[in-house]
Amino acid sequence: MSKSNKPIVWGLFAAGGMATALVTxxxxxxxxxxxxxxxxxxxxxxxxxxxxxxxxxxxxxFVFVTLSLWHSAHRMRITAHDFxxxxxxxxxIILYCVAAIGTxxxxxxxxxxx
Amino acid sequence: xxxxxxxxxxxxxxxxxDIEPTIQAYTVSCLNEWVVLDALNYIxxxxxxxxxxxxxxxxxxxxxxxxxxxxxxxxxxxxxxxxYSDRIRVEPLxxxxxxxxxxxxxxDFIAKFASVKPYLIPKEKRPISDGEYQQKPExxxxxxxxxxxxNCMLCYSACPKYGLVPEFxxxxxxxxxxxxxxxxxxxxxxxxxxxxxxxxxVWECSFVGACSEVCPKHVDPAGALQxxxxxxxxxxxxxxxxxxxxx
Numbered sequence: 001m002s003k004s005n006k007p008i009v010w011g012l013f014a015a016g017g018m019a020t021a022l023v024t025x026x027x028x029x030x031x032x033x034x035x036x037x038x039x040x041x042x043x044x045x046x047x048x049x050x051x052x053x054x055x056x057x058x059x060x061x062f063v064f065v066t067l068s069l070w071h072s073a074h075r076m077r078i079t080a081h082d083f084x085x086x087x088x089x090x091x092x093i094i095l096y097c098v099a100a101i102g103t104x105x106x107x108x109x110x111x112x113x114x
Numbered sequence: 115x116x117x118x119x120x121x122x123x124x125x126x127x128x129x130x131x132d133i134e135p136t137i138q139a140y141t142v143s144c145l146n147e148w149v150v151l152d153a154l155n156y157i158x159x160x161x162x163x164x165x166x167x168x169x170x171x172x173x174x175x176x177x178x179x180x181x182x183x184x185x186x187x188x189x190x191x192x193x194x195x196x197x198y199s200d201r202i203r204v205e206p207l208x209x210x211x212x213x214x215x216x217x218x219x220x221x222d223f224i225a226k227f228a229s230v231k232p233y234l235i236p237k238e239k240r241p242i243s244d245g246e247y248q249q250k251p252e253x254x255x256x257x258x259x260x261x262x263x264x265n266c267m268l269c270y271s272a273c274p275k276y277g278l279v280p281e282f283x284x285x286x287x288x289x290x291x292x293x294x295x296x297x298x299x300x301x302x303x304x305x306x307x308x309x310x311x312x313x314x315x316v317w318e319c320s321f322v323g324a325c326s327e328v329c330p331k332h333v334d335p336a337g338a339l340q341x342x343x344x345x346x347x348x349x350x351x352x353x354x355x356x357x358x359x360x361x
Contacts (some may be wrong), residue, residue, distance in 0.1 A: 002308075002312060003307065003308065003311045003312060003346075003349075003350070004312055004313040004315070004317045006310060006313065006317040007347035007349075007350035007351065008350070009344075010317070010343060010347055011350075011351065014343070016349070022166070033256045035174070078320040081320070082274065082278075082280070082320060082322075084278070095198055100233075
């Protein structure tokens with residue numbers, strides 16, 4: 001038996017799992033607050049835009065957005081398999097392509113913020 | 115001592131003569147202190163000597179009386195009658211071929227278990243005159259929980275992945291490999307990695323966690339498999355991104 005190459009995607013999946021577990025509940029809470037017209041001043045559009053204009057801000061947003069994408073892609077691949085869908089390679093290619101495109105788009109859109 | 119009339123519904127199957135398994139019901143006066151294994155023993159001794167099942171220790175040590183009790187993988191010697199209603203369904207462990215009644219064919223598990231080299235492979239050969247290997251309590255603590263596995267195979271029955279992909283090496287075998295990998299006296303990790311880091315190894319696991327829920331000895335195989343995944347991922351990045359670093 002040869003060693004699997006799954007660690008590439010599992011590494012991103014695991015890191016993304018940790019990131020989303022820590023950040024997603026906070027984002028959900030803040031979104032809820034915004035929906036109820038209670039936006040803390042630190043989270044106004046201008047504040048977040050300014051954050052994204054700095055390199056460190058771009059990096060933080062990039063890491064969380066892309067890791068979440070790779071995490072979701074891998075999770076959906078496993079879920080498809082658990083549901084009995086056996087065309088694993090095709091599903092893997094589609095989902096990881098979506099994550100890869102999302103990663104590139106995130107990078108470009110962050111770079112366009114000045 | 116209180117007694118209850120319990121209907122024990124047992125799956126019966128003899129592959130040599132029967133076309134398909136059937137359910138046979140026995141009514142047994144069970145003492146409240148009994149476990150399901152006691153009821154089966156009563157049936158065997160008093161009602162139907164042809165009933166076949168494995169058991170040995172009656173104290174959750176030997177791991178031979180694993181079976182589906184009301185659809186859940188359990189040790190029959192640990193399933194107390196008072197926790198069940200008046201009708202209990204007993205079937206052989208799922209995901210294994212049936213040999214006879216409640217007895218399953220465990221060859222697949224035995225082969226997988228042996229394939230991960232579940233024994234100490236010392237870093238270097240030492241003569242006996244050098245004395246025993248020394249180990250600190252904190253070294254023992256790293257793997258002690260994984261030594262508690264009794265090979266009862268409940269985790270294989272609980273694991274939906276093993277049901278879907280029979281090639282999966284499975285929870286108990288990977289946990290025992292992890293147990294030896296974590297042992298400070300052992301130097302055989304790279305031998306075991308060839309098996310457990312393959313696609314049929316730990317990477318078939320999707321962390322459902324049912325193995326740890328049914329484990330009667332609280333080994334937590336799911337936890338062991340996650341640790342193996344992390345270690346294998348670190349290995350992969352080292353081998354592919356830093357090939358000059360020695361193992």
